[in-house]
Structures are given as C-alpha cells and as structure tokens.
Amino acid sequence: xxxxxxxxxxxxxxxxxxxxxxxxxxxxxxxxxxxxxxxxxxxxxxxxxxxxxxxxxxxxxxxxxxxxxxxxxxxxxxxxxxxxxxxxxxxxxxxxxxxxxxxxxxxxxxxxxxxxxx
Amino acid sequence: xxxxxxxxxxxxxxxxxxxxxxxxxxxxxxxxxxxxxxxxxxxxxxxxxxxxxxxxxxxxxxxxxxxxxxxxxxxxxxxxxxxxxxxxxxxxxxxxxxxxxxxxxxxxxxxxxxxxxxxxxxxxxxxxxxxxxxxxxxxxxxxxxxxxxxxxxxxxxxxxxxxxxxxxxxxxxxxxxxxxxxxxxxxxxxxxxxxxxxxxxxxxxxxxxxxxxxxxxxxxxxxxxxxxxxxxxxxxxxxxxxxxxxxxxxxxxxxxxxxxxxxxxxxxxxxxxxxxxxxxxxxxxxxxxxxxxxxxxxxxxxxxxxxxxxxx
Numbered sequence: 001x002x003x004x005x006x007x008x009x010x011x012x013x014x015x016x017x018x019x020x021x022x023x024x025x026x027x028x029x030x031x032x033x034x035x036x037x038x039x040x041x042x043x044x045x046x047x048x049x050x051x052x053x054x055x056x057x058x059x060x061x062x063x064x065x066x067x068x069x070x071x072x073x074x075x076x077x078x079x080x081x082x083x084x085x086x087x088x089x090x091x092x093x094x095x096x097x098x099x100x101x102x103x104x105x106x107x108x109x110x111x112x113x114x115x116x117x118x
Numbered sequence: 119x120x121x122x123x124x125x126x127x128x129x130x131x132x133x134x135x136x137x138x139x140x141x142x143x144x145x146x147x148x149x150x151x152x153x154x155x156x157x158x159x160x161x162x163x164x165x166x167x168x169x170x171x172x173x174x175x176x177x178x179x180x181x182x183x184x185x186x187x188x189x190x191x192x193x194x195x196x197x198x199x200x201x202x203x204x205x206x207x208x209x210x211x212x213x214x215x216x217x218x219x220x221x222x223x224x225x226x227x228x229x230x231x232x233x234x235x236x237x238x239x240x241x242x243x244x245x246x247x248x249x250x251x252x253x254x255x256x257x258x259x260x261x262x263x264x265x266x267x268x269x270x271x272x273x274x275x276x277x278x279x280x281x282x283x284x285x286x287x288x289x290x291x292x293x294x295x296x297x298x299x300x301x302x303x304x305x306x307x308x309x310x311x312x313x314x315x316x317x318x319x320x321x322x323x324x325x326x327x328x329x330x331x332x333x334x335x336x337x338x339x340x341x342x343x344x345x346x347x348x349x350x351x352x353x354x355x356x357x358x359x360x361x362x363x364x365x366x367x368x369x370x371x372x373x374x375x376x377x378x379x380x381x382x383x384x385x386x387x388x389x390x391x392x393x394x395x396x397x398x399x400x401x402x403x404x405x406x407x408x409x410x411x412x413x414x415x416x417x418x419x420x421x422x423x424x425x426x427x428x429x430x
Contacts, residue, residue, distance in 0.1 A: 005172075035249040036156070039171050040148035047191045078323045080253040080344065081240035098240030099250075102147070103191040 003061020004034060006042045008049070011060040014069040021088045024056040026114040028106075031060045031070040032083025037100040041083055044103045048110070055114060087113050119144065119206060119214060122222035122354075123190060124151020125397045126387025128177040129404025130220045130411075135186035137412050142214060143181070144206060145190040150174025151224040152351070152388065153397055162397055173397070199361055199383050202418075217418065218411045221362070221370060221378070221385040222404065223354035225395075230262065230347060234318030242324025242344045247271035250344075251278045257343035260285055260327055262315055268348035269297040275346065276306040283340065285310045285329060310340075318345065353389040365391050375410040376403060382418075384411050 002010050011017045011029060021027050030045060032038030045057045060067050062082060070076060073093065076084050081099030087109060088094060094113040097105075120127045120134070123145035134141040148154060156170035165173065182188065193209040199219060207213040227245045229235060235243060244250040251274065259279045261272040264286035270293075272282050284301065289312050291298045301307050316328040316337065326339050355368050363371040363379040369392075370385040372378055378385050386403035388395050 005175075033249070034169065034171055035246065036154050036170070037246050037249045039150065039154045043148035044191050078241050080242055080250060080323070081244050082249045099244070104193070 001064070003064050004032075004042075004059050006059055007046050008042060009058045011058050012064065013066045017058075017060065017066075017069060020056060020058060021091050024088075025090060026055045026110075027058070027086075027088040028055055028110070029058050029060055029070070029086045029088070030083050031062050031067050031086065033062050035082060037081065038083040041085060041101055041106070044101070044106050047103070048106070052110060055110060089113060119204065119216035119218070120220045120222060121194070121206070122146075122151065122224050122387065122389075123149040123178070123188060124222060124224040124387055125153050125174075125177065125400035126224070126404040126407070127151070127220070127222035128174070128181050129401045130222060130386060130408040131181035131186040131188070131404075132177065132184060133405055133408035134220075134411065135181060135184035137408070139412060139415065141181075141186045142216070143186060143188045143190075144192050144194065144208075144214065145188065146192060146194060146223070146354070147190070149178050149188065149190050153177075156397075159397060194357060197358065197361055199380050202382070204382065218382045218384070218414055220404075220407045220411055221358065221383065221389065222387040222400075222407075223358070223389050225351040225353045225388040227347070228349045228352045230315055230349065232315060232317055234320075234324075238318050238320060238324040238345075241322070242320065242342075243318065244344065244346050245348070247274050247346055250346075251275050254279050254344045256280055258283070258341070259344040259346060260315075260340065260342045261346045261348065262286075263348035263350070264288060264291040264293060265348065265350060266293045266297050269293045269301045271346060271348055272307055273297075273300050273304055276304055279344075280306065281308065282306055283308045283310060283342070285313050285315060287314050287332065288312065315345070351388065351395070355389055367391075376407040377410060382411075382414055384414075 030041050049057050075093045075096040079098035085097045120130050120143045123143050131143050153170045153174040160167040195209040196207040198205040203215050204219045205215045255278045258281040261284045275282050312332045313329050316330050319326045353369050370390045372385050372390050376384045384407040386407035387400040
C-alpha cells in the first residue's frame with residue numbers, strides 16, 4: 001500500500017527494502033509523510049535521481065507499519081523530527097539523518113558516504 | 119526568467135508561459151516555497167480545503183503545461199541585473215540570460231542562531247508542530263515566539279505534550295486576541311515573558327535550554343524534551359543586497375506594478391515590501407509581475423523597432 005504522493009519509487013514492505021539494499025550498492029531512502037519537512041527532501045531526491053546514477057533513490061511512508069524497519073533501526077534511536085533519511089552502502093546503514101535537509105547537505109552526505117559523482 | 123518557485127514564482131511562470139514568453143524558473147529550494155509548509159489551505163478561493171503541497175504541485179504542473187521550464191534546488195552564485203540582458207550564474211558554472219527578471223525568492227522560518235540550534239535539529243528542536251508533535255507525546259516542550267503561529271502551535275502541541283512553556287521576548291503577544299486567549303486558558307500552557315533563549319544543551323538529545331530574563335539579565339536553565347521555534351519569517355534577499363533596493367527589513371522595494379529600482383527587474387511574493395503575506399496575495403503579485411514584465415518586453419520591442427526604422 002502506498003502512503004506518499006511523490007515521483008520517486010515507494011518502498012512498500014520491509015522485504016522490498018531489504019531486497020533493494022541487497023541489489024544496489026548505494027541506496028538513499030527517505031521515510032516520511034507528505035509534510036513540510038519531508039517534501040523538500042523528496043524534491044531534492046527527485047532532482048538528484050537523474051544526476052546520481054550510482055545511487056538508488058526511494059521513499060517509504062512513515063505511517064506504513066512496514067517502515068518499522070527504519071523507525072526502529074538503532075541508527076534512528078533518538079530521532080524526533082521527520083523525515084528519517086537512511087543511506088545504505090553495501091547492504092549496511094552508512095548514515096542516517098533526522099528532519100529537513102537541503103540539497104547541499106544531502107549531496108555532501110552522498111559524496112562522503114558513497115562514491116564520488118560519476 | 120523567474121527566480122523562485124513559490125506561489126508568486128509559479129503564478130508568474132503560468133502567466134508568462136501562457137503569454138508565449140520563453141520562461142525559465144530557477145529555484146534554490148523545493149518547488150512550492152512556503153506553501154508546502156502549510157498543512158491545510160482552507161481559504162484559497164475556488165478550491166475546497168487542500169494540502170499546501172497539493173496546491174503547489176498543481177501550480178507546478180500548470181506552469182509546465184504551458185511550457186514553463188523549472189530548475190529547482192539550484193544554487194545561484196551571481197546576478198547581473200543591469201542592462202538589457204540580465205544574467206544569472208549558478209554555482210555549478212551554468213549561466214542563464216533573459217531580457218527581464220522577476221524576483222520571487224520568498225522567505226524562510228527565522229532561526230534563533232544560538233549555540234546548539236543546529237546540533238539538536240531533529241533530536242529535540244523542530245520548526246513544525248504538525249510534523250513532529252507526536253514525537254513529544256508525554257513530554258515537556260518549549261515554544262519560542264509570540265505571534266499567531268507560536269500560540270496556535272503551542273495549543274496544538276498540548277494534544278501530545280504534558281506541559282508547553284511559551285518563551286516570548288516581550289511582555290505582550292503580537293498574536294490575534296482569540297489565539298492569545300485560547301493559549302492562556304489552556305491548563306497545560308505556561309508562560310515565560312520578557313525572556314529569550316540563549317542556548318540548547320543535552321547529551322545526544324536536547325535536555326535543557328538557557329533562558330535570559332531580559333529586564334534583569336538573570337539566566338536560568340529549563341529542563342525540556344523539545345523546543346519548537348516560531349519566530350517569524352525573513353525574506354531570502356541576502357544575495358540581492360546591494361543589487362536591488364531593499365528596505366530596512368531587507369524586503370525588496372517595488373512600485374504598484376511590482377517594478378524594482380532596476381529597469382526590467384520585477385519582484386513579487388513574500389520578499390517584497392507589503393503587509394499581508396498569504397498564498398492569495400503571492401498569487402496576485404505573481405500575476406501583476408508577469409503582466410508588467412510582458413508589458414515591459416512589448417514596449418522594449420516597439421522601441422527597438424522604432425530605432426531600427428529611424429536608422430533605415
């Protein structure tokens with residue numbers, strides 16, 4: 001079941017997320033709602049989707065029960081602001097952020113955690 | 119060329135591209151501007167209650183359907199607004215030129231710019247009660263500000279928090295009377311007046327805030343699980359300072375046709391000198407600025423044709 005209305009692929013189950021992480025070296029997943037702190041992050045991801053072919057971008061509904069895989073991840077412990085954004089490298093969480101992030105913050109995390117822009 | 123893709127920029131884009139002008143919107147943030155910060159828009163005429171992001175998305179699609187090009191999340195490095203051809207250079211080296219420019223950079227929530235604010239963003243500090251209120255269920259929070267947003271959001275937060283403390287710099291509120299009364303009669307809300315926050319502290323998450331009582335200068339520490347900041351908006355005009363005329367509040371000075379002090383440069387939306395900042399007023403500004411820019415281009419064209427005729 002879809003929870004979000006974005007132009008990005010939406011992960012609907014924990015199994016789907018695990019498969020995505022397994023099949024892609026670099027994955028960025030923004031777990032949020034259709035709210036003011038989340039929308040700008042989706043927008044940045046949509047912009048980056050064409051430029052960063054080395055990264056798989058996706059969203060997941062925060063209210064999706066299956067998103068417990070992100071909500072309860074040790075890396076999001078203490079997070080108190082939407083969205084929860086996860087960066088996975090080689091199947092493991094490389095970085096996680098809470099609350100709104102801008103283009104500059106996101107690209108610097110991508111550059112730092114993943115391979116340099118192709 | 120239009121700078122900004124909030125309600126004013128998108129409306130200007132709709133009108134300009136609909137008038138068959140080659141139109142580009144360059145936007146530094148997310149498309150929709152402050153509109154997407156609004157959970158519900160119930161007073162936009164002709165549209166039943168809707169989400170801010172949905173209205174923004176409709177405006178974006180409308181602009182694109184008329185041929186308007188939109189590039190968002192760009193970073194503008196330089197403006198050259200003088201002369202017949204205006205130029206905007208991006209930080210990635212790309213540059214764009216146009217015969218006229220409409221500036222609609224909008225505004226953003228004002229931050230406190232005090233120690234710990236960046237550190238605890240997302241782990242205790244928030245700028246959106248609707249988004250993050252439920253993380254503070256059963257906890258105690260501080261709300262900073264004294265306007266309508268601060269008081270309305272404080273009341274909304276009492277659905278989740280056990281105690282909400284409003285910290286405000288003056289001895290009175292700027293909010294509407296009904297908003298003040300609703301907050302004052304809420305048993306979960308306490309007030310600390312004539313005071314300002316000076317710092318955020320905690321170990322991994324926010325635990326304390328330092329508060330200064332302004333008349334006495336006395337500092338105190340308040341234990342808190344979260345702080346919501348609603349201290350108004352500021353225009354995004356820093357990069358335009360010194361290029362176009364700004365007033366003391368850093369808003370762009372315009373005339374009734376929304377012309378700035380530079381020929382061929384117009385401005386609209388939350389960044390200009392005006393009293394009321396609503397989606398409807400931004401839409402009206404966007405319309406006026408696009409019509410004014412169109413008129414400017416037509417007059418320029420006629421003038422150029424007259425000069426050519428004289429030369430021939």
